[in-house]
Amino acid sequence: MLEPGFLGGAYLWVKSAHVIFVVFWMAGMFMLPRYLVYHQEGLGDQAEEARWIDRENKLRRIILTPAMLAVWVLGLALAVNAGLFAGTEGLGWLHAKLLIVVLLSGYHGWAVGYARKLAAGRPTLPNRRLRMMNEVPALATVLIVALVIVKPF
Template sequence: MVGFLGATYDWVKAAHVIFVIFWMAGLFMLPRYLIYHQEGLADPADAARWVERETKLRAIILTPAMIVVWVLGLALALNAGIADDVPGLGWLHAKLAIVLLLSGYHGWAVGYAKKLARGQAGVSNKALRMMNEIPALATALIVILVIVKPF
């Protein structure tokens, strides 16, 4: 594919995939951290360690990776012609919708980590464990959309 990215297309695509891996690693870790953090709220020292871990994960991996994913992903989508009504990009619209929802989940998890840092647990451990699977499901759907391009 050429588009406006020209010869850099493959490099941009490779960087996008690399940062998706980083983001997903963070999204797989943070919910697990939230579970352990919530279970450790009774011990202030343990809770403080989880706050520190979550803060580092967000600042070093999770949020920077998500930003890079969005910037590179939008460049790739524009290069593919998403803004020009190029036909056959239904899969890309669906992918972007899932990535938007995943970004919302990211925001929720970051917000919940901040609530836990204040000692406020609002979700049951069972619900947290179920929500821990959201990134895996979203990743599977995105990979299917990108590889199979069903529509």
């Protein structure tokens, strides 16, 4: 069954690509905070620091940022297709999902910024709090999946 809207026969392809890039983005979002913990614990060892800086940069350049951009472009196309800006009823779940994705994108930016702080040798969080920050992507994933599958409002 095709979703009505401007995507027409491309709808399932766009939806498939969106899900694929969500998986890539979330894989990176699970990895980067863990990298930050290890990087921070390795501060003071120049060789170790250099390895973590390289890993974080590659993860950001090759996976995280391209996947996030694809998620946004494809997701917005799907949202428009579903009638987000046309006043379609019953899309409260989509508004909530988009809010969480905006927050997750902000977290992505924070994590990249914190990687840059660590690269400059300026950590600002205690290790325990940094470890707790690892849970943000998992919580966002749980909420987003529940909203998309259950569509509670």
